[in-house]
Amino acid sequence: MNIVRIYELFPTEADCIDHLEKARWHGKPTCPYCQSQNTTAAPKEQRHHCNNCNTAFSVTIQTIFHHTHLPLQKWFLAVSLMLNAKKGLSARQLSRDLQVNKDTAWRICMKIREAMSQYQQRELLTGIVEIDEAYIGGKPRKGSPSDTHHKRGRGTDKAPVVGMVERGGNVKAKVMKKGDLNAKKLSALVRANVDIKTATLMTDEYTGYVHLKRLAEHHTINHKVWYVDGNIHTNSIESFWAILKRGIVGQFHKVSLKHLPKYIDEFCYRYNNRKANGGVLFDATIQKGLGLWQ
Numbered sequence: 001m002n003i004v005r006i007y008e009l010f011p012t013e014a015d016c017i018d019h020l021e022k023a024r025w026h027g028k029p030t031c032p033y034c035q036s037q038n039t040t041a042a043p044k045e046q047r048h049h050c051n052n053c054n055t056a057f058s059v060t061i062q063t064i065f066h067h068t069h070l071p072l073q074k075w076f077l078a079v080s081l082m083l084n085a086k087k088g089l090s091a092r093q094l095s096r097d098l099q100v101n102k103d104t105a106w107r108i109c110m111k112i113r114e115a116m117s118q119y120q121q122r123e124l125l126t127g128i129v130e131i132d133e134a135y136i137g138g139k140p141r142k143g144s145p146s147d148t149h150h151k152r153g154r155g156t157d158k159a160p161v162v163g164m165v166e167r168g169g170n171v172k173a174k175v176m177k178k179g180d181l182n183a184k185k186l187s188a189l190v191r192a193n194v195d196i197k198t199a200t201l202m203t204d205e206y207t208g209y210v211h212l213k214r215l216a217e218h219h220t221i222n223h224k225v226w227y228v229d230g231n232i233h234t235n236s237i238e239s240f241w242a243i244l245k246r247g248i249v250g251q252f253h254k255v256s257l258k259h260l261p262k263y264i265d266e267f268c269y270r271y272n273n274r275k276a277n278g279g280v281l282f283d284a285t286i287q288k289g290l291g292l293w294q
């Protein structure tokens with residue numbers, strides 16, 4: 001779904017509201033306060049009146065789209081732009097694209113990230129699962145190589161992120177606390193996210209991963225030697241880190257630790273839906289924004 005389609009499909013506020021109402025209520029407006037469906041439409045005010053508890057409500061109430069004075073078309077455009085921005089979309093860029101101020105643009109981005117974060121990749125990863133860690137956030141230091149990945153973050157103010165990717169499938173990435181990249185914590189993380197009964201794990205030789213052999217079949221890669229030994233490589237997770245780093249370092253300059261998990265979730269969401277049809281993904285994301293997480 002690109003922005004031209006958004007203009008074609010949702011030219012007016014009423015079209016956007018109609019779309020949200022269909023997605024949220026399937027033609028039966030439901031009072032968000034008492035769940036009654038005994039309601040009367042007040043189309044002029046783009047609201048509904050609940051005849052049971054005598055309150056008025058609109059379709060955006062209790063959703064990420066609840067933002068005064070901002071046309072819904074701008075929200076739809078923002079969703080479309082974020083889904084299509086492979087390297088991420090900065091608030092500064094969105095502010096220019098939507099002609100809104102930077103604070104509003106930032107708030108919209110964070111709200112849409114919130115919707116994407118609600119998406120929980122519930123199924124365990126299986127098959128060949130590549131596991132690796134990266135240090136993300138903060139500005140790269142002058143004179144340091146752009147890829148600090150194998151420095152293990154010593155002396156940096158970056159946050160460790162552990163990524164697990166099913167080859168050809170989905171990725172999961174978790175922001176960890178500094179000092180938590182030990183064998184115990186990493187094994188627990190893998191147990192929680194990977195189907196260890198069937199999966200084959202691929203990591204580098206970092207000592208934090210040595211105990212993974214006790215959980216599942218585990219192969220290690222020696223990065224000092226430049227070769228790819230058939231199936232034994234971590235190219236999939238490396239390419240996810242490349243997208244994430246270009247996005248976060250290039251677009252966002254400095255992401256605070258507090259918000260980092262949401263940014264990571266956004267990149268995971270795009271990666272895991274990379275093969276999805278644009279229109280289907282747009283609708284699914286709008287539904288997540290409405291609080292319909294399934």
Ligand SMILES: [Zn+2]
Nearest residue numbers: 031034050053
């Ligand atoms: Zn009610």
